[in-house]
Amino acid sequence: MLPYLKTIRWYLFFNFLFGVVSNICTALLPYFTQALIKGDYQVALYGYSMSVAGYLSCNYIQMILDWKQGIIFSTTLKNEWFRSLLGLSHHDFKQKTVAEYISYQSNDLDSLEKDYLPPLMSFIKQILRIIIYAFIISRTINPIVSLILIFSTGISIQIPKIVGKLIANRRQVYLKKQGDYYRTLEDLLMGHHLVNKLTMSHFLNQQKSSLKNLQDKYFKYGLTKNYRHLIDRCFF
Numbered sequence: 001m002l003p004y005l006k007t008i009r010w011y012l013f014f015n016f017l018f019g020v021v022s023n024i025c026t027a028l029l030p031y032f033t034q035a036l037i038k039g040d041y042q043v044a045l046y047g048y049s050m051s052v053a054g055y056l057s058c059n060y061i062q063m064i065l066d067w068k069q070g071i072i073f074s075t076t077l078k079n080e081w082f083r084s085l086l087g088l089s090h091h092d093f094k095q096k097t098v099a100e101y102i103s104y105q106s107n108d109l110d111s112l113e114k115d116y117l118p119p120l121m122s123f124i125k126q127i128l129r130i131i132i133y134a135f136i137i138s139r140t141i142n143p144i145v146s147l148i149l150i151f152s153t154g155i156s157i158q159i160p161k162i163v164g165k166l167i168a169n170r171r172q173v174y175l176k177k178q179g180d181y182y183r184t185l186e187d188l189l190m191g192h193h194l195v196n197k198l199t200m201s202h203f204l205n206q207q208k209s210s211l212k213n214l215q216d217k218y219f220k221y222g223l224t225k226n227y228r229h230l231i232d233r234c235f236f
Helices: 002-006 009-027 029-037 041-086 098-140 143-190 200-235
Strands: none
Touching (some): 098 143
């Protein structure tokens, strides 16, 4: 994946840069709350205003960068995938149907971008966020809170790795079942001339059974992704 990341390296750099600034703005909010309690209203008002404005501005820029880098990443994947197909011998190319190739391009490559780039970005941003919060809070509020944040960093680094491997495994199983379903669907449609009152139920049952197996795997795959999002929210 490194060659594909190189095509968006500047988008990643500025995305992380604005992410750092955004985290600094939010990490300073407790300090300005403390200033408000102490009666330093001018510092509190000015600090809050600047921090919120900085946070909103940086997040808006990050959303644009996320959208743009996702498109570039996906485009690069699809162009390289098509180039690799043209490099196959005709014998190797015929190992799969055209429907499978089109399905892979329209579904699986998009899923690969969504399953790889956003989690990677989120993982790095979360680590940066904790480091920034720990440093600023320890300097402005309470060192004990910063120690808790640093401890949670160690946990947050390990859990995404474990869940990420599980997601990758579930995704591979789902993709295999997806290929099986499209092969079954192609076989059934190619046998359309054999459909009659006696064979209709068999055709329907075959399609329903294959589709049910595919959707069951897709549900497990999606459930694992939801676990990852739940863990992210618990720690961050």
